[in-house]
Structures are given as structure tokens and as C-alpha cells.
Amino acid sequence: xxxxFLSSVVLALCALQVSGSPIEERSxxxxxxxxxxxxxxxxxxxDTTVNTSNVVLTTTCRNAAGxxxxxxxxxxxxxxxxxxxxVFRVGGNFANSCPGRAFLFTSTSAEMFAQCDNxxxxxxxSTIDLNSVFTNNNGILTCP
Ligand SMILES: *[C@@H]1O[C@H](CO)[C@@H](O)[C@H](O)[C@H]1NC(C)=O
Ligand SMILES: *[C@@H]1O[C@H](CO)[C@@H](O)[C@H](O)[C@H]1NC(C)=O
Numbered sequence: 145x146x147x148x149f150l151s152s153v154v155l156a157l158c159a160l161q162v163s164g165s166p167i168e169e170r171s172x173x174x175x176x177x178x179x180x181x182x183x184x185x186x187x188x189x190x191d192t193t194v195n196t197s198n199v200v201l202t203t204t205c206r207n208a209a210g211x212x213x214x215x216x217x218x219x220x221x222x223x224x225x226x227x228x229x230x231v232f233r234v235g236g237n238f239a240n241s242c243p244g245r246a247f248l249f250t251s252t253s254a255e256m257f258a259q260c261d262n263x264x265x266x267x268x269x270s271t272i273d274l275n276s277v278f279t280n281n282n283g284i285l286t287c288p
Pocket of ligand 1: 197
């Protein structure tokens, strides 16, 4: 199971490199639920990690004065499982129904690759760019 998921992540990564713009390729039904946000965090935050067991993201962001501040936030507070797809929703609490979780942080994006139960109880793969969900709020990571 784990190996299969990792393989699909590798495939997804390859697909990302080929297509270059995964966000535009999301189906229209998913796109409606993905909130557009200015700001993001990857350009002003470093040392971003996620504890994959409790889905707490920790990162160090510059505040307005330029000082580095380390903060943590649970992805459960902002990500939901919508019939197998990971989407933005405050208090979404996705993790219990999304056993597969992997992350790729770059200087321009923070992709989460997830495998979630859909409404029929079957695992479905989807991705979300956490940079479109979380914001550097004067040094503290928040959503929105
Ligand atoms: C990750 O979360 C689990 C569950 O809360 C905890 O037991 C573990 O210590 C955490 N790992 C790190 C590196 O913080
Ligand atoms: C759940 O996923 C399976 C496999 O992709 C699909 O056949 C099924 O229709 C999905 N169920 C729902 C409710 O979307």
C-alpha cells in the first residue's frame, strides 16, 4: 500500500514536471472548492516540515520587521476531504479519512499529494497546493 502510494507520488511528480501547471488541470468541480488567496507563504517562509502522522505543519516565516518566527498549524484546521478530493475548508479535518499523505515543498509551491476515501469508501488520489491555502500573517502561518 505504502509502496503503491509512493509510486503514484513519483508518477505525479513526473507528471508535474511534464505539464508544469497542475492547478489549471484540476477538474472544474474541484476548482470551485479551491479558494484563491493572495500571499501564500513559500516565498517568505523556510524550513517547512509536516509531521505526517498528526499533519502538523511547522515553518519559519519572516514577519513585517524581517524577523524569523517559527509557528505550527494543523492541516486539519484548513483541509477537508470532499468525496475523495482534498480541498480548502476551515475546520476540514481531512486526515482521518485520508490515509495517504505526501508532501513536496519547493520555492514556489507546497504540494500535498493525498489518497482519501470517497463517499463509496474507495481511495482516490488528489493534490492541493498548500501555498494557496496558508498565508504568512506577519510571521505566523494561518488559514486563511
Ligand atoms: C508527530 O506526531 C506524532 C503524533 O502526535 C507524535 O507522536 C510525534 O512525536 C511527532 N513527531 C515529531 C517529529 O514531532
Ligand atoms: C469512488 O471512487 C471509485 C473509484 O474511482 C469510483 O468508481 C466511485 O464512483 C467513486 N464514488 C463516488 C461516490 O464518487
